[in-house]
Amino acid sequence: MKHLAKVEDLIVNGNWVIPDIIQEVIELAGFNVASLAEPDVTKDDHLVWTPDLGGEFKVKSAFEEIRVKREKNSWHSHIWNSHVPVKTASTAWKLITNAAAVDVNVQRKGVHLASRCYVCYTHEESLSHLLWHCEHAQTVWKWVASKFEFRLYCSSFTEVISASKSRSPMIKQLWDVVVTSTMVTLWHHRNLIYHEEKAVNFNLCTARIRRMVRASAMLITGHSFHRMADRRIMTSWNLLVLLLKAPRIRKCWWTSPTEHTVKINCDGSAIRNPVLRDWFYFPGCFGRFSARYVEKNRCQHELYG
Structure with a gap:
């Protein structure tokens, strides 16, 4: 050939x-x-x-x-986005994909060692246990869930990240930031215990999570649904509620109707009080609505001149 x-x-x-x-x-x-x-x-x-x-x-x-293509994860948009800092997202991605040097992963590479969780000392160390099933991790996740008024058992990332489906865009983005910040904090807390022989400290973890959330607050661009729950959640994190953007004002020109035709003005300036004008367009209005009736799901109006 x-x-x-x-x-x-x-x-x-x-x-x-x-x-x-x-x-x-x-x-x-x-x-x-x-x-x-x-x-x-x-x-x-x-x-x-x-x-x-x-x-x-x-x-x-x-x-x-x-290249070998894998299936796309449904949760990748909760990590790689504009409201989660890149440094936090990269560390969280390593933890989710099991790319951290915990004892179980070291054993898989052929290294023989006795494994024990450095936080609770009751189970072998794995990322699944360290982030979700460890007693200390469960305490931290319960504290995080209480801030959002969620009632859930945090056992995996996919389960936790889907807890904000029915919330406003602002709360969804805040939840993404808090979840990733909590995972990174638990990992750094483990490293402090392992490398610097620090003691387990719940207050240290919560303070770090708050600090990371406040640092990411300016990246959150979603709006609120004007619910009291949104306000309570944002207040618990000492953050401001983001309101809807003001609508854009557009200019429009009124044109007179054709001859022997009455025109009803029902634009934004005539909401709940429409007026009628004829083709002469003399000062004042030709008529107004005096009453409004709703019958069989159809609106009917009574006019007067």
């Missing part, structure tokens, strides 16, 4: 002459050799890189072709 590097080598007297081994390759690519168009011998050969829409070879498209 080395000497058949050009298309012109597969053309003899204006017809396709394709060896069997190349026909198999073409058919495996999804093409029918019998349905190929007649070759145009007047044009020169040129390479076409099919993975790229422009037909040009690019390293990026080649990498996309050869």
Whole structure:
């Protein structure tokens, strides 16, 4: 096949002459050799890189072709976004994907050692236990959930991160920040115990979580639903409630109706008090609504002149 590097080598007297081994390759690519168009011998050969829409070879498209693609996680948007700091997101991502140097992961690499949680001393050390099932972690998560008035048992990241589905965009973004900050805090707390021989300290963890949340507060752009629960949650973190953005004011021009036609003004300036004008457009209004009735899901109005 080395000497058949050009298309012109597969053309003899204006017809396709394709060896069997190349026909198999073409058919495996999804093409029918019998349905190929007649070759145009007047044009020169040129390479076409099919993975790229422009037909040009690019390293990026080649990498996309050869790399192993995994299924997208439904929770990645809770980590990589504009309201979670990059440093916090990167550490949280390592913890979620089990890419931290805990005893269980070290044992999997062939290192023989006795494993014990450095926080509770009752179970072997794994990220699942350290972040979710350790007694100290459960105490911290209960404190976090109480700040949001949630009642949930924190046993995994997917379960915890979905607790804010029915809340306002502001609370959803705040919950993403708090969850990632709590995970990172629990990991740093473990490192303090392991490397610096510090004691288990609940107040140290809560203070660090508060500090990380306050530092990320300016990144939160979601608005509130004007509920008292939103205000209580933001107050518990010493944060301000973000209100809806003011609507944009647009100018519009009034045009008179056609002759023998009455026009009803029902724009924003006439809400709950529409007026009627005729085609002369004399000062004042032609009529107003004196009453409004609702009957069988239909609104009926009574006019007076």
